[in-house]
Amino acid sequence: MQKFILGLLSLSLCAAAIAAPAPRPNIIFMVGDGMGVAYTGAYRLYQDNIATPELEKTVFDEMLVGMASTYPDDHGVVTDSAAAATALASGVKTFNGAIGVNSQHSPIPSMLDKARELGYLTGIAVTCQVNHATPAAFIAHADSRHSYDSIADQYLDLRINGKPKVDLILGGGREYFIRKDRNLVKEFEALGYHYQDDLKNLAKIKKLPALGLFSKAGMDPALESSNPLRLAEMTETALRLLQPEMQKNTTAKPFFLMLEASQIDWCGHANDIACAMSEMRDMAATMKIIKAFVDKNPNTIFVATADHSTGGLSIGAKGQYQWNASVVRNVKATAPTIARKLLASKNNWKTEWQTLTQIKLADDEQKALDAFITQADESNGEVIVSQVTAQVLAYIDKYSSTGWTTKGHTGEDVQIFSYGNDHGSFNGAMDNTDIAKKLMVYLKP
Ligand SMILES: [Zn+2]
Known part of the structure; x- marks a missing residue:
């Protein structure tokens, strides 16, 4: 009899566990623009503590899970940031220059769109202008990545459930939002967005929705910035604002946060290794902040990757078997x-x-x-x-002894990094579109 009651009890406990679905996970997706394998390898040497005999592991080493191919859908092999960002945002291959449109030039939904439709809080934080190719592919649609004004307009004009798609926008790009023909900042403020234009005032952003445009176009390079860890700082702010516990007086909503260390690519185009390594330091610092957040909030999926590599960076050059x-x-x-x-x-x-x-x-x-x-x-x-x-x-x-082969992008595979309970889902070799497809499975009603 006792056994029978225990059996019933465990059955009903089991049923209760099934009836109450697990809370929906937060998703943090990060792109290191242009961050090919040589960049993480060089960064390991760059951050080495010379006081110890061993070469310290990096946060990239700790989170490495797979590799992704990056080719675009226009008979080419080497992608640009727009086609790669569209692939990463929506799981659809497209042509170079395309922002959120497929090869037939039709708009396609991104994972941020889907998250928004399902009621998630949404945020982006980047070190380029916020309407630059990578973040743009998550929010806007354009045949050309160079339609900067139109892309900025869409950040305000495209609505899901009557509201702009993104609750928190942090980065550079004032000149595209405050223009002669339109002042998008004023229009965002009219919709209740809190606005800040100085990175020093990040702490003054106390609630969502909010817009922070901290430079005219791209932010200062990390190497010359008064705050070289600016992406890390914006990420801390974003996590503070998006964290469900902070959403007082509302039911806890999960969030989707898109981050980009945008300027690794710009330093790569310039073939400037010191510039690139200081951007890598900001990316690594950001990933450490996310790691600590996931440790405290295990119901969070974190995935990072690169859209392509840039510059053909090599560790060692011209016959020298070393890198100083x-x-x-x-x-x-x-x-x-x-x-x-x-x-x-x-x-x-x-x-x-x-x-x-x-x-x-x-x-x-x-x-x-x-x-x-x-x-x-x-x-x-x-x-x-x-x-x-x-x-x-x-x-x-x-x-x-640093080498470069091009001022443009290169077509080798890029690394996939993941941290948290589900990091195994991103193991192995895949295409960049698979990363988006796998992530979108976690978006639930
Ligand atoms: Zn580039």
Whole structure:
């Protein structure tokens, strides 16, 4: 009899467990734009603690689960950020330049759209202008990624359940939102959005919905920013605002948050290794914040990947079997800034060079740079800056043994990172569209 009662009890407990569905998971999806395998490998060397004999693992090492192919759907092999972002946002391959439209130019829904339709809170935080290709593919639809004004308009004009799609927008891009023909910031404020235009005021954002546009276009590069960990800081703010516990007086809603370390790609296009590594540091810091959040909020799916690699970065170049991270660590500014400062200091350029790079040049290299700087024709300003920039980069690459093969993108597979209970779902080799398809399975009514 006792056994029978126990049996009934466990049956009813079981039924109760089935009847109460698990709360819907939060989803955090992050893109390291242009972050090919060489970038995470170089970053491991860059962040190494030289006081210890071992090479410390990175947060990328801890979360690595798979690889993804990235080719676009236009008979090419190498994708741009728009086609790759559309694939990652919606699970549909498209042509280079396309934002949220398929090969037939028809609009396709993103995972952010789907999350929104299911009542999730939504947010984006990026270091480029917020209407740049990667975030745009989650929110807007355009045949050309360069339709910046139209894409910004759609952030306000496209509605789901009567409201703009995104509750929290953080990044750069004021010039696209405050224009002569339209002031989208005013229009967002009229809809109840809190607005901030200074990164220092992140803490002043106390509730959703909110819009933060912290620079005219892209934010300052990490290497030259007053806050080099700006994506990490925006992510902390986003998690604070989106976290269900913070949604007082409402039933807890799950959230979808899209993050992008946007400028790894820009440094890659510029073939600027010090610039790229400082952006990687911000990406790594952001992933550590997410890791701590997932540890406290295990009902959260975190996936990160890259849209493609950029620059054909190699660790070691020109027959050198080495890579000198310390050379990269000592560079204090991006190459164009170093070039401008050298040109401005004229005959004193050697002191400036030491301060900004600590690289000891050979005599013939000093002479070559000296000729560029002291004989510069100032009427030809930007040409001279770009010539000196190229020279600066050549020396940083030579002394660090960094290689580049292109100023554009490359088509090799990219890594997939995941953390939390379901990280196994993203194991192995797949296409970039599979990442989106797998993530969308977690979006539930
Ligand atoms: Zn790019």
